[in-house]
Structure formats: structure tokens, C-alpha cells
Amino acid sequence: MSKPFTDIDGPALESLISLISRVSEAKENNLALSPEDCQLLLDALLTLASMQDRLAHHDVTVHKLRKLLGIEKSSEKLASVLKQARASGKKSKNRQHDEGEGFTPVKPVVIVHAMTDVAKGDTCTECLTGKVYKTEPGSLLRITGQSPFKPEQHVMERLRCNTCGAYFSAPLPDGVLVDGESQQKYGYSARSLMAIYKYFAGLPFYRQCSIQKLLGVKITASTVFDQVERVCNDIYPVYQQLFNVASDAEHYYLDDTTHRILDAKPVEKAVRNSNKTRLRSGIYTSGVIATLKDNNAIVLFETNIGHAGEFIDSILHKRSQSCGKPVIMSDALPSNRPTAREATMSLCNSHARRQFVDVINHFPEEVEYVLKRYGEIWGNDDFAKSEKLSPVARLAYHQAHSLPIMEDIKSWGEAHIANETVEENSGLGKAIRYFLKHYVGLSYFCNMKGVKIDNNRIESMLKIIVRDRKNAMFHKTLLGATIGDVVTSVIATASEAGINVFDYFTTLQQESAQVKAHPENDLPWNYITKS
Structure with a gap:
């Protein structure tokens, strides 16, 4: 997929502003612009044309446009949204990260340093009266650094027979x-x-x-x-x-x-x-x-x-x-x-939730309702994890606590569409229609044992690939x-x-x-x- 917008960073934007005077000067004196100025001007024009086209065809909201341009962070970084939808999940995840759960730490090499100046049973050098005896040893954990790859030159002694010339x-x-x-x-x-x-x-x-x-x-x-x-x-x-x-x-x-x-x-x-x-x-x-x-x-x-x-x-x-x-x-x-x-x-369900987050600036009250209810669902899933419920018990818990919430969101969306209180082709209307269209698949975690609530685990794992790709x-x-x-x-x-x-x-x-x-x-x- 081609990139819809050309990245123009801070220095390039300053250059673009100063380019106006250079274009005016070139026009007055019938001069040609430099290749760098031409490229910068083309980037700006392509970005402007793409923005106008998408806005004219209602293909993108201002909120999403700000995200695409890098002005605003992704929806998952919104503090107010995360506070509601991930409050309990963040706490449990951070605790696992801090404790290093699931990973085997490298044990330090233990090096014992023996006493050389004083031995067990010797006279105390401080009071010259008592005898010294063994007690709890002192300890120091030292983390050392070195080049990841350390060259070692191994020189093997060799002997040669003066008769047959054989080497040993x-x-x-x-x-x-x-x-x-x-x-x-x-x-x-x-x-x-x-x-x-x-x-x-x-x-x-x-x-x-x-x-x-x-x-x-x-x-x-x-x-x-x-x-x-x-x-x-x-x-x-x-x-x-x-x-x-x-x-x-x-x-x-x-x-x-x-x-x-x-x-x-x-x-x-x-x-x-x-x-x-x-x-x-x-x-x-x-x-x-x-x-x-x-x-x-x-x-x-x-x-x-x-x-x-x-x-x-x-x-x-x-x-x-x-x-x-x-x-x-x-x-x-x-x-x-x-x-x-x-x-x-x-x-x-993270994808369904994201559809609503993208239009939060235009429909704050409606989106706030959906995010609050989704926050309760993720809270239920975090509780099931913290209690280490079996797949059968987890399914029963979600059926009792999460399925009614999913049905409430569905009924809320259907009522808006039926009563025409939300335009179907608006950003909120599209988010509601996405939820209603895929409701069966989104609610499988409430109807089948072992089904997960979101796809965040593989998305997080793909960051390994993204990290290598970026570098x-x-x-x-x-x-x-x-x-x-x-x-x-x-x-x-x-x-x-x-x-x-x-x-x-x-x-x-x-x-x-x-x-x-x-x-x-x-x-x-x-x-x-x-x-």
C-alpha cells in the first residue's frame, strides 16, 4: 500500500516556510529552483492534495488525520481512554514485568576471596586480647562490562621429529x-x-x-x-x-x-x-x-x-x-x-474498540459510553487471569458478566441506527455498523471455551519484526x-x-x-x- 502522506519534520517545515521567499525571488529574477527546493515543494503539494481529497470524500476524520500526520499519538496512548479501559490490566502486567515472571535469570558467578592477613584463631589486631572466629561473610554483586565479542589467541606448543619430520x-x-x-x-x-x-x-x-x-x-x-x-x-x-x-x-x-x-x-x-x-x-x-x-x-x-x-x-x-x-x-x-x-x-475486540476511539473528538459522549463498557469487559478478563480460572470457569464468568455488556452495546448501537439519531455514514455510524456486523465473532469469547478477547498478543510479538524493519x-x-x-x-x-x-x-x-x-x-x- 502506498503511503498517503509525505513526512515533513520540523527542520523541513522551517525550510518550507523559508522556501516561500526563495520562490518569490526566483519568480522575480526568472531563476530556477534547486532540486532540493523542488522536491520539498512537491512533497508539500502531494501531502496537501492527498489531505484535501480524503477530507472531501469523507474518507478520514480530523482525529485520524492528525494520527496519520504524526501530530497525535495512536488511540492506545490516550491517557483518558487507557485509564478507563486498562486500569486493572496495566497493574497486573506491570507486576509481572517487574517480577520477571516466566524468565530464568542468569545466576552470578560466585567468587570466594579468602582471608590472607588474619586466620581463624589468631589474636585480634584491634584489642590484642580476643581471638577471631568465622562469621557471616561480606558480599558484593558487581556487574562488569566488556566487548560482546572477545578475541582469544590460542597458541599450541608444537614439537617436530628431527628424523621423520612428524609434528606433535x-x-x-x-x-x-x-x-x-x-x-x-x-x-x-x-x-x-x-x-x-x-x-x-x-x-x-x-x-x-x-x-x-x-x-x-x-x-x-x-x-x-x-x-x-x-x-x-x-x-x-x-x-x-x-x-x-x-x-x-x-x-x-x-x-x-x-x-x-x-x-x-x-x-x-x-x-x-x-x-x-x-x-x-x-x-x-x-x-x-x-x-x-x-x-x-x-x-x-x-x-x-x-x-x-x-x-x-x-x-x-x-x-x-x-x-x-x-x-x-x-x-x-x-x-x-x-x-x-x-x-x-x-x-x-481491540479493533472494534479502536473504531470508536478514532471518532472520539466528534462524538465524545457516545464514545465515552462504549469505552466505559469495554473497560468493564477487559476488567473481567483481567480478573479471570488473576484468579487463574480454568477455561470452563473463565467461560462461565464471561457469560455471566461480559456477555450482558456486549449485548447492551449491541442494543445501544441498533437503537441509534433504528432511531436515526446517528447518521449511518458518519464516523460513529461506521463504528457501530462494524460492531454489529462482526458481533458474532467479537462475542465468541463469551460463547466458546478458550477463545481470547483480543489479538494484542500477536500484535505485540510482531513488534520484534517491526523493530528489525525500522533499523x-x-x-x-x-x-x-x-x-x-x-x-x-x-x-x-x-x-x-x-x-x-x-x-x-x-x-x-x-x-x-x-x-x-x-x-x-x-x-x-x-x-x-x-x-
Whole structure:
């Protein structure tokens, strides 16, 4: 999708203001503008034309226009809205974050420093009378810093026979060989860090190169990519196993986000639910969180020319016939619906709520009512989480407390439309019609066990992809995009399992032969048992 507006930041806006005098001067003296001035003028004209067109066709509200132009933050950042809709949820989330729930902290290395000047039983040097004895030791926790990649030069002593010329070399210690083979320059631990920095921290290859040069350990960007590719090769069997296991999941979160692959060419793809084909060029990263029967979560990503619905199709194609109909949580876009297998499509209430937030400036009282009622629903869901209700008990609780609220919002919307107190084509009218049209999917969490209330979990997970996209801008080839998908999927799944991803990646490389033969033994939750 093309960008509707051209970003004009503060300095550019100042330049645009000063451009007026330069245009007047050029007109008076019959002079040409510089290429930079021409481009700035074109950007301003295109933005103005697009704004006027959308406003003239009632395609965008002023509130949404301010968001698109970056003047106003997204609806989720509105303090007044969040205060009502997320008050209890924020408290519980912050508590989990502070306590580090679900993650295994790295234990500090314990170093004992023995007394050298005084020993047990010696005379006290202060009073010269008493004897000293052992007591509670002192303690200091010190966090140290160093370059992420530390070079070590291992020099092996060698001997040579003066008769046959045979060489004899000192063996490398086990501590060195466990991090790589004898001729391997970059250890498994270094490769793991490179992969995590790139595909979780969003640190592009060239930036890793720049940082290492700054710290005195030079590594080229191409070298970093080569080492990350080796990590991908070693963990790929685990990714394949995760993909296969995810096909039999009970619940899926599903969404996608735009991306770029420079070398990608338009391809002819079949139109869904049709025998026709058409040329496709839109590139998306699709994300899925598959929840298994044992409540383990698998996170998978795929970047190519295709939508999230096509990605979930590729997963469901492997689904066992004995498995029941899955539940898929997504937004209401038709492109997200699977065609490979029949599924229950539950819809995201955050998207429905956002329709009302976008028109809050024009209809404050009406929108305030909807947000207040939605806030009660999310409060009910937070209560169910805090009480750790079973799926059956959670469903009963929502049926008793949330379903009446959903019905009240539905009746409120129908009354406005029927009584013509709200224009159907207005912003509020469109928000009401969206809620009424998708009411069944939006209220599934009140009618079916295990259905979630919103799609926020996968949207939050896609921020890993967005972070990398904002920093690296694009993938060069489809191969590079696939490497990113594999590494990011395993990182995200291991993170959901609460394990140390760095140790996990290093272990998978050390035991690559066993991982290739039996990848099911090295899934993140099985790795916890082994460790």
C-alpha cells in the first residue's frame, strides 16, 4: 500500500516556510529552483492534495488525520481512554514485568576471596586480647562490562621429529573445544549473540560491525551474516519441528505487517476461493502464535508475497484429520480467513474498540459510553487471569458478566441506527455498523471455551519484526528474509517458554548432529527438562 502522506519534520517545515521567499525571488529574477527546493515543494503539494481529497470524500476524520500526520499519538496512548479501559490490566502486567515472571535469570558467578592477613584463631589486631572466629561473610554483586565479542589467541606448543619430520601439537582444552571445532574462528557463543542482536534487538549487521570497530574488535557485516546463517542451519530442524507441531494446535493468534524484499519480483498467485490467478507484489511478514493442548506456545513468522491467511493455510495443510476445528483469533479482514481447513474465526475486540476511539473528538459522549463498557469487559478478563480460572470457569464468568455488556452495546448501537439519531455514514455510524456486523465473532469469547478477547498478543510479538524493519529497512533477498524468519521464530518461541535463549542457541549448535536426528527432543520446553 502506498503511503498517503509525505513526512515533513520540523527542520523541513522551517525550510518550507523559508522556501516561500526563495520562490518569490526566483519568480522575480526568472531563476530556477534547486532540486532540493523542488522536491520539498512537491512533497508539500502531494501531502496537501492527498489531505484535501480524503477530507472531501469523507474518507478520514480530523482525529485520524492528525494520527496519520504524526501530530497525535495512536488511540492506545490516550491517557483518558487507557485509564478507563486498562486500569486493572496495566497493574497486573506491570507486576509481572517487574517480577520477571516466566524468565530464568542468569545466576552470578560466585567468587570466594579468602582471608590472607588474619586466620581463624589468631589474636585480634584491634584489642590484642580476643581471638577471631568465622562469621557471616561480606558480599558484593558487581556487574562488569566488556566487548560482546572477545578475541582469544590460542597458541599450541608444537614439537617436530628431527628424523621423520612428524609434528606433535598440544591439545586444546575442553573449555575451548566446547565452543567450536579446532579450526573454527567464531565460537558458537559468538554466533548466538550475533543472531540475537540482529533478530531480537534489531541491531543490523552493519551496525554490529560499527560497534565492534569502536570497541577494538573488528568484524565485517558480511562476516556477521555468514555466522548467523550457520546458526540458522543448525536450528532449522527445530523450526521445522515447531512448524509441524503447530499444525495441531487448539488456538491461533494471527496477524501480519508490511515488509520489503529488494530482489522480490511480482509473482502470479492463485486468487483464494477461485480458479483465477493474478499478479501479486505486496510483501508481508505474517505471524502466528499457536497454543498447544499442554498450553505451550509456538511463535512462527513468514516473510514473502502473501497475507496471513495464506500462512495459516500452509500450517493447517499439515493438520491431523483427528484434530478438531481450530479457533483463530484475528481482525476482520477476509484475507486472514483460512481456506485449507474449517475454523472458528473469533475477532479482535481491540479493533472494534479502536473504531470508536478514532471518532472520539466528534462524538465524545457516545464514545465515552462504549469505552466505559469495554473497560468493564477487559476488567473481567483481567480478573479471570488473576484468579487463574480454568477455561470452563473463565467461560462461565464471561457469560455471566461480559456477555450482558456486549449485548447492551449491541442494543445501544441498533437503537441509534433504528432511531436515526446517528447518521449511518458518519464516523460513529461506521463504528457501530462494524460492531454489529462482526458481533458474532467479537462475542465468541463469551460463547466458546478458550477463545481470547483480543489479538494484542500477536500484535505485540510482531513488534520484534517491526523493530528489525525500522533499523535494517529491508531484506535483500528471499533467502535473507527466510533466515530472519527461522531465527526470529525460534527466539520468540524460546522466550515464551522462559528459557535463556543465548544458552539454548549455543547448545543447539554444539549438539547439531543430535538436533538434526531428533529435533523433537530439543524443543524449548523439552530443553528445560534436559537442563
